[in-house]
Structures are given as C-alpha cells and as structure tokens.
Amino acid sequence: MSHTSAPARLGFLYPGHAAEDDYPLLGSMVEPPAQVTLVHTEFLEDAHTVEALSEMGSVSRLSKGAEALAGSAIESVMWTSTSASFVLGLDGIRQQIDTLEKLLRVPASTTAMAFARAVKAIDAGKVAIAATYPEDVAQRFREFLNHFDIEVVHLASRGIETAAEVSTLEKDEVINFALANTRNHADALLIPDTALHSVAWLTDLEKATGKPVLTANQVSFWEALRLCGKLTPQSGLGRLFESVP
Template structure:
C-alpha cells in the first residue's frame, strides 16, 4: 500500500481526489487534509495567506500520522504566487515540517509537462487573467513554453467548483492553440477528474488538470508508476527521456 498525502485548501473539489483514488487501484491511498482557506476569492494575491507556513504546518501532522510517503500542497495559486524561487522555499519548508518528500501542484505541472515531452502548452484558466498570467510565468520559469493563455474570469472557488462537462470542454477548446502540445487546466477547485479522457479525445492531445497532476506528483515523489487510462496520457505513457 502506498499512501499519498495531499494538503488541500478549502473543500470545493476535494471529492475529485476520492474519484482519482478509485481509478488508481486498491494499493494506492490518497489521504487528504483540508487546510484553512483564507478567503474564497481568486485574486492574484488571495492565495498568499492560504499558503502561509503556519497554515501548511498545521495540516502536516495528520498526514504524518496517516503514514503518507509524500506530501503535495494542492494549490496552484498558493504555490506560484511568490515566484519560482519562493515556491522552492515553500516546498523546502513543507518537507522539513512533514519530514517527507514534498512538492506542490505548480511544480507538478512542470514535471508532468516534461514527463510527456510537452515543451509548449496552452493554459485554460477558470479564474482572472492576472492570476493565469502569473501561472504562465511560473511554467516559463520551469522551462515550459506557453503558447497561449485563456482566462474565464471566475472570481470564487465556489463558482469554479460548479462547472460541469460543458463549461470545462468549452474553456479547454477555447484555450487550445496551434502548436500547443498539451492543454493545462490549473485550478484544484475545478472538478476535472471525470473529464480528462473526454478532453483528450476532443482536443487530440494530452490534458493536464490540477487534481490529476497533484496526485501524479505525489506518486512521482513516492517512486510509484500507475497505469490508469481514465486519467489520461499522463497515466498511460512511458516517461519521455529529455535531451
């Protein structure tokens, strides 16, 4: 049994992780601890309080007791808000507090794009343009070229959590551009686990969503590979050797 630790701000799409756990198989356990969200707002600066060391450390003890082998902070906004170096420091602090390998959803996107060999991506963000642009800057700092950014302008996690298949597919299609080798959906308040395969079939390319990538990143830290076709190309392809 491999236990994965997820620190999740709030509660808006936490049920996505139970769905992902079911798709991964019986020997993977996804342990989720909800951290206190400062406010339900998607301003570019809103995640700063949510990602404070005190809030993250408060959630770590439960994961340690659960036997988690790795921990991932499941908030793209809360993990890229302080730029590339600040995000590294945040992960180092989290690893020290947990006594476990640690990462974040934002780093997970960079690592997942490399895994797929996707050097150029399109970003389909449900929130404001300012926050989407900061995320795109983070990807660029990680060596991932961003071919285009489409932001839907939703201002609360509750709004995003209410999106279904139609809204998700429409935004992904609107964001996709010629030359993009993958489409990225960066929000853990967004229910996407049920739609990954549908999106990939509609777009004809890999799709990386925040909750899918968060769990994949935890598996990477735990040195586990799992074949789960319903979770898309990221969970079915052999790793790409970077040159």
C-alpha cells in the same frame, strides 16, 4: 499485472472545499488503489487575488495542515493548490516544500511544480492554458512556466473570482472551455485549478481536444505517486499516466 508493490499512501493538503472529491476518485481509479489522506487547510478569504492566495499558501497555513497529517503513515505529501503556490514564485514554492518535508519527513511538492514536471514528462515544448482565474493571476502561471523553458502559445483567463464558483462548473462547461482554448500549434492543454472538477472527464477532454490535457488534480496525484516511487502506467487518466518515463 504484478501485485508486489503495496498500495501508495498519499497525503494531500487542500485549501477549503471545492473539488477535493477528485482525490479519492483518483485513488480508486489507479491500480492498485491508493490510500488517500486529505486534510482541508484554512484561509482568510476565498479569492483569486495575489494577496489572498499568498496568505492561503503561507508557511503557517501549511504547517497547521501538516500537523493534521502527522502520524498518518503517508509516503508523500502535496500542497494541492496551483495558484497558492505559483503566485509566491520559485522561492516561495521552495519554502512550501521545505516546510512540509521538514515537518512530515516525506517527499513533498506542490501542484504548480507538478504541472512543470508533467509538461516535461509528456515532452510538450509548447502549451496552451485555459485558466479559470482572473487575468493577473493567470499571467503569473505563464511566468512560472517560463522558468522551465515551457513556451505558452495561448493563455485564456475565465476571470472567476472564487474557488467555490469554479467548483460548480459542469462537464459540458469544462469541455467547451477546453475546446475553445485548444491550439493546433500547442503540444498540450493545461487547465490549472484544483477547485475545478476534471478527473471523471479526463478521457472525454482528450478525445474532444485531440491533445494531451493536464489538469490540476490529475497532475497533483501523478506527482504524489512519482514522489514515493509508485508511479506505474495507468489507463483512463489521460496520456500523462499512460507512459511512465
């Protein structure tokens, strides 16, 4: 393996406290190990409602988070909330990305966009979704994916109201939730919520389901590496990381 490229320096804006420990874990699992700088952003309410998520992903919240990342020598930045990007639609996401790129002068993206790109990268035309969110929020994720001609053949919503509760789900619960929503006619299973721990279990999830599994923290990290041109094939992080187009 060549050690010519310097380790990636990645910035993440993460709302509140839930499964943010997935990011330093990912940083330690890739070769060469990546430098992770994570800033917690604030919000008015921890709730999976369109209103609360829109406030959480607002330009003012992201701008304040970006200020804390200024001068940290990061090479890319991610807004790591799936729902607090897709609920705002494509225009809202474009505004989030523009805000971060202007303030930090590095490539930026959001977890929702990372899902769309990751689905394309593994060539999955049809997907199943196991969402922890309430039904109305989960439906907006389907609508978001439709913009990219990604066909959702199955959508389950677990109806969990807060990120804090999602973060307490243990390995067995997550694997059982994935298994219950795996579909033979889907090319991949998507589990969209950055509040959900998943990184330590990616291999187990794919073994259990027999499918490529894309999780929010996994695709966010993949996108961060892709943005700064330091995405290389990795093992132990699911099929998404195995072959780099």
